[in-house]
């Protein structure tokens with residue numbers, strides 16, 4: 001059975017009424033026959049049937065056994081960090097999501113957890129950073145916004161040999177393209193706000209594990225700390241996931257066409273898309289994923305803040321906004337948006353130069369998207385020429 005068929009038929013028909021859409025159990029509590037005698041539910045923070053259905057759908061999608069849904073991607077990441085204790089260490093990808101970096105350094109370092117950041121695209125760096133206190137390896141692959149790819153299978157072997165857990169933030173790939181648990185990872189997290197939801201209409205996160213005991217620990221933390229996903233958002237997320245495979249397939253087709261068109265443009269300097277053979281991690285991307293995703297980043301020959309801003313304010317269909325993975329195309333200027341809090345020299349050293357523009361390529365007709373980019377280049381060319389004339 002193909003993954004799409006399996007997904008659609010893992011969404012149960014309601015046994016009570018035959019409803020084909022998963023019912024929203026908008027309730028806080030469940031009436032009991034006698035103390036402790038119930039129908040499997042007692043209080044909706046601990047368990048809710050709508051959320052439970054979502055969790056089992058996503059567990060199957062990731063080829064895991066356990067999933068827990070949270071009120072945001074960061075709440076999901078936070079639950080994984082709470083598996084650790086004071087004195088433990090994490091080896092993390094250097095090109096990490098800004099919100100995860102903030103959580104690690106401003107919240108968890110305070111509790112005595114040490115984090116070492118390395119370029120995980122070279123597995124030797126991971127190996128060398130591990131100490132006897134390392135309990136968790138934190139990968140994000142592909143990364144934001146330069147789409148670096150790390151070898152999950154090779155790093156999973158290092159994790160096993162070093163007796164630590166491997167967690168992969170697989171948000172940029174989605175389970176339609178990459179299933180880290182099948183490559184040896186212990187934990188997968190998603191910001192379901194992005195491709196899983198797919199419609200830019202909710203904030204959600206999810207943690208998936210292979211081992212039941214680890215899944216139980218996350219479930220315990222979900223109930224103990226309380227950052228659960230609501231019944232309505234669980235339903236909305238199921239609704240989004242129903243078209244995951246279809247959407248992601250088209251995101252990949254559109255992004256590949258946009259990346260190829262951009263790479264031939266005279267005003268473009270660097271282009272970052274794992275589906276281009278010129279991308280530094282193309283080979284590993286091809287090996288471990290079914291497709292290259294919907295995110296394309298590029299820099300301008302005129303590598304300045306002003307040129308980046310001029311470009312992102314010149315598009316019509318690419319809407320200027322943070323976030324990614326929705327059906328409508330989005331554009332952002334990393335230096336002034338997602339990476340604004342990172343010191344400029346560190347940001348540049350990570351490949352995020354001043355003009356870097358990130359596209360979340362949506363599901364519009366790709367000809368319209370390319371025409372939109374074309375007119376934006378024409379606009380900035382005029383504008384930049386004007387600047388040159390003025391300064392002469």
Ligand SMILES: *Cc1c(COP(=O)(O)O)cnc(C)c1O
Nearest residue numbers: 072073074097169171191193204
């Ligand atoms: C957006 C994002 C997050 C955070 O998720 P929220 O749902 O915004 O809390 C974590 N990791 C990655 C890679 C993301 O893109």
